[in-house]
Amino acid sequence: MPKPIYVLSGPNLNLLGTREPEIYGHQTLDDVRALCEARAKARGYGVVFRQSNHEGQLVDWIQEARTDAAALVLNPAAYGHTSIAILDALKMLSIPVIECHLSNPAAREAFRRETYVSLAATGVVSGFGAASYELAVEAAAGLLAR
Known part of the structure; x- marks a missing residue:
């Protein structure tokens, strides 16, 4: 089996399903994991699915993805708008990077409309x-098939 697709989620996504469901929906992070695993399996990949509220932990996992992942799907959450450290880690990757957001940041507050992650991402699904996660996994698998 090929290397897995890493799916990483940033701060507050552990509360998915209860946190502002009018924006982020009612599905939980476990529901999202199941969607990702099913889509990846259908394309011949496994998934490493992780979430952290800590920027440094996300940076560590992005660095790990350099050698251990076929592609990376990242929902940086609020860190997308603030973390140069995450951008710097992403710039070291030579694998496809898909930025993923549950909501459409372009339709929200002005400070959410741009992310540092987009500067290093191969593509964005939002x-x-x-x-969005399922579509991002599909996009990553499609890029890998090229």
Whole structure:
């Protein structure tokens, strides 16, 4: 089996399903994991699925992905707007990087409309709720198939 697709989620996504469901939906992070695993399996990949509220932990996992992952799907959450450390880690990757958001940041507050992650991402999927993750995994697998 090929290397897995890493799916990393940033701060507050552990509360998915209860945190502002009018914006982020009612599905939990476990529901999202199941969507990602099913989509990856259908494309012949496994998934390493992780979430952290800590920036340094996310940086460590991004660095790990350099050698251990086929591709990376990252929902940086609020760190997308603030973390140069995450951007610097992403710039070291030579694998596809798909930035993922549950909501559509371009339709929200002005400070959410740009992310540092986008500067290093191969592509961005946003605005489809939990399905954004599933679509991002599909996009990563599609890039790997090229």
